[in-house]
Amino acid sequence: MTQLQIGPHSVQPPVVLAPMAGITNAPFRTLCREFSGGKGLFVSEMITTRALVERDAKTMRLIHFDGTEKPRSIQLYGVDPVTVGRAVRMIVDEDLADHIDLNFGCPVPKVTRKGGGSALPFKRNLLRSILREAVGNAGALPVTMKMRKGIDDDHITYLDAGRIAVEEGVTAIALHGRTAAQHYGGTADWDAIARLKETVPEIPVLGNGDIWSADDALRMMRETGCDGVVVGRGCLGRPWLFGDLVSAFEDGGASYAAPTLKEVARVMLRHAELLGEWLESEERGVIDFRKHVAWYTKGFSIGSDMRRKLAITSSLGEMDALLSELDLDQSWPAGADGPRGRTSGRNRVVLPDGWLNDPYDCAAVSADAELDTSGG
Ligand SMILES: Cc1cc2nc3c(=O)[nH]c(=O)nc-3n(C[C@H](O)[C@H](O)[C@H](O)COP(=O)(O)O)c2cc1C
Numbered sequence: 001m002t003q004l005q006i007g008p009h010s011v012q013p014p015v016v017l018a019p020m021a022g023i024t025n026a027p028f029r030t031l032c033r034e035f036s037g038g039k040g041l042f043v044s045e046m047i048t049t050r051a052l053v054e055r056d057a058k059t060m061r062l063i064h065f066d067g068t069e070k071p072r073s074i075q076l077y078g079v080d081p082v083t084v085g086r087a088v089r090m091i092v093d094e095d096l097a098d099h100i101d102l103n104f105g106c107p108v109p110k111v112t113r114k115g116g117g118s119a120l121p122f123k124r125n126l127l128r129s130i131l132r133e134a135v136g137n138a139g140a141l142p143v144t145m146k147m148r149k150g151i152d153d154d155h156i157t158y159l160d161a162g163r164i165a166v167e168e169g170v171t172a173i174a175l176h177g178r179t180a181a182q183h184y185g186g187t188a189d190w191d192a193i194a195r196l197k198e199t200v201p202e203i204p205v206l207g208n209g210d211i212w213s214a215d216d217a218l219r220m221m222r223e224t225g226c227d228g229v230v231v232g233r234g235c236l237g238r239p240w241l242f243g244d245l246v247s248a249f250e251d252g253g254a255s256y257a258a259p260t261l262k263e264v265a266r267v268m269l270r271h272a273e274l275l276g277e278w279l280e281s282e283e284r285g286v287i288d289f290r291k292h293v294a295w296y297t298k299g300f301s302i303g304s305d306m307r308r309k310l311a312i313t314s315s316l317g318e319m320d321a322l323l324s325e326l327d328l329d330q331s332w333p334a335g336a337d338g339p340r341g342r343t344s345g346r347n348r349v350v351l352p353d354g355w356l357n358d359p360y361d362c363a364a365v366s367a368d369a370e371l372d373t374s375g376g
Pocket of ligand 1: 022
């Protein structure tokens with residue numbers, strides 16, 4: 001049995017829920033863990049280090065873990081070594097998590113324009129300083145990092161970043177096999193995951209990008225030699241994918257889920273209900289759930305009018321009533337296992353003036369590169 005070791009934590013099977021801003025909050029993680037029987041590692045959505053050290057109220061809610069979550073895994077995003085160090089120290093001192101992941105993959109223009117997100121690893125010394133502060137303040141907590149291949153095909157950074165991470169004591173690295181320029185377009189480059197594995201044989205490498213089914217996860221492990229997989233968009237509206245992943249690794253895929261619309265409707269209600277409990281308001285929970293409706297119902301014939309109605313509900317009762325009007329006996333639609341979520345590309349990465357002139361200068365990134373929270 002393949003086993004992934006992240007510091008003191010054994011992750012078996014070696015399957016990780018990708019951090020996704022606005023998605024992988026405690027309710028969604030709970031749902032995924034229910035399907036996986038608690039197996040795997042489930043990372044929080046991204047938390048900005050400045051907001052954490054300032055104890056911003058929304059951020060404090062985002063770092064909430066269900067009492068049964070073990071290990072508690074927080075993803076941090078920061079651009080300033082000192083602030084990252086302080087955030088990590090706060091997590092340790094206040095026992096807020098058991099694992100810290102650092103996000104260097106965000107391709108959003110608002111962030112890269114300031115040199116943050118996926119633009120940052122190009123500045124090798126700044127990357128090193130951030131990792132050093134994080135690891136240095138983490139005590140016994142393992143620190144991992146997640147990154148993209150680089151800015152674009154002419155500015156590939158992941159192999160240098162991988163070596164720097166090893167030198168600074170990072171425990172494991174996840175690579176999304178795209179550049180920032182690719183955004184979510186094209187296909188993820190799994191060969192890059194294999195290259196990274198060869199370059200940092202000392203630590204586990206987690207492969208990420210375009211795992212849409214449990215079989216894809218096994219194929220990525222086989223083709224790249226990676227130590228584990230990180231699954232993002234594939235589980236949007238499909239939290240049972242984590243059950244499939246466990247099945248793929250443990251019983252050769254004997255028990256993959258193919259839920260009927262009735263079963264999907266039950267999961268939708270449960271998801272909305274958990275969100276309501278977390279947000280301490282049924283209405284806010286159902287409103288937050290709206291973004292998931294199209295993913296859950298993808299491929300089922302429910303009609304555009306019903307999709308629209310479901311996306312504007314604001315109570316569980318209303319949602320339940322609408323769902324019960326559907327032809328709930330529909331079986332899982334062929335093709336619904338394919339790509340979902342963001343799939344569009346982008347060609348140009350917006351960077352600060354002169355950013356690409358010198359990879360080794362003493363760059364600093366202004367704190368407002370942390371303001372965007374839309375993720376990776
Ligand atoms: C809605 C959304 C939000 C995301 N937020 C984050 C984030 O907060 N931190 C991060 O490292 N990556 C984030 N990502 C990137 C994913 O973690 C993952 O790297 C990417 O989706 C590729 O994996 P996939 O092909 O399995 O989706 C986000 C992706 C999506 C679609």
